[in-house]
Amino acid sequence: MSSTIVIYSSKYGTTELYANWIAKELKADLKKISEVKSYELIYYDTVIFGAPLYIGKLHQYNQMLNTMMLYPPKLFLIFAVGLKDPSEEYIQVIKKQNNIEDDEVFYFPGKLDYQHLTLLDKFLMRGLKAQIKKHQSLTDEEQRILNSFNHLVDETNRQFILPLIHYVQKNALL
Ligand SMILES: Cc1cc2nc3c(=O)[nH]c(=O)nc-3n(C[C@H](O)[C@H](O)[C@H](O)COP(=O)(O)O)c2cc1C
Structure with missing residues (x-):
């Protein structure tokens, strides 16, 4: 049996794709x-x-922490999927918002199909739209969020996993 496991949470399948x-x-x-x-x-x-x-939170992260309490692994790392632009600054924001101190966090661009969101998620997205529309000039990221109301936004790419793969190959006892 492999001594590495990928465990994921995914509402609409994007994180599942990266996990696969x-x-x-x-x-x-x-x-x-x-x-x-x-x-x-x-x-x-x-x-x-x-x-x-x-809304800044890693979905089901607390459930992961609880599940791991009994047998903590030697190496634990996290990958987050979202619509923000990838950057080291955003990784620091994710760590702060989710109280992650020492664990390594990777970030991969995701996908959004407004038509297929739940009613609650549509409602939350509309709130975000109202906020963005107040801005005088829009960043690329804000423009992408506004576009997602009319088109499928898909930023997923297999290449994004490579830094995580290299990190595991270097640090894990495979
Ligand atoms: C209501 C709502 C809130 C979101 N909040 C964030 C966020 O805070 N940061 C971010 O980068 N992406 C955010 N997203 C984008 C999702 O993380 C993105 O669509 C992701 O690919 C969904 O993954 P899943 O298909 O595995 O559920 C949000 C999307 C929705 C619908």
């Missing part, structure tokens, strides 16, 4: 957070957790 790519590349096991039992983690030295960002 990573698990394939590392020949790791793959599971949805809701299907993982705490005792199963005894088998793994490395746990990679992937989650989308919703």
Whole structure:
């Protein structure tokens, strides 16, 4: 059995896609957070957790922390998926907003299909739109968010996983 597992949370499938790519590349096991039992983690030295960002928060991150409490892995890393532009500054914001101190965090650009959002998510997105519309000039990122109301926005790319893959290959006992 592989000693690495990729565990993910995903509302609309984007994070699941990245989790699949990573698990394939590392020949790791793959599971949805809701299907993982705490005792199963005894088998793994490395746990990679992937989650989308919703209003700054990593979806189901607390559930991941609780699941890991019994058998903490030797190496734990996180990848976040969202619509913001990738940057080291945004990784620091994600860490701060989710109280992550020491764990390594990677960030991958995601996907948004407004037509397929739940009513609540549509409502939250409309709030964001109202905020953005107050701005005098728009950044590329804000423009992309506004575009997402009319078109599918898809920034996903397999290449984004490479820094995470290299990090695991360097630091994990594969
Ligand atoms: C209501 C709502 C809030 C969001 N908040 C953020 C956010 O704070 N930061 C960000 O980068 N992306 C944000 N996004 C974009 C999602 O993270 C992005 O669509 C992601 O690809 C969804 O992943 P999933 O398909 O795995 O659920 C938000 C999307 C919605 C609908």
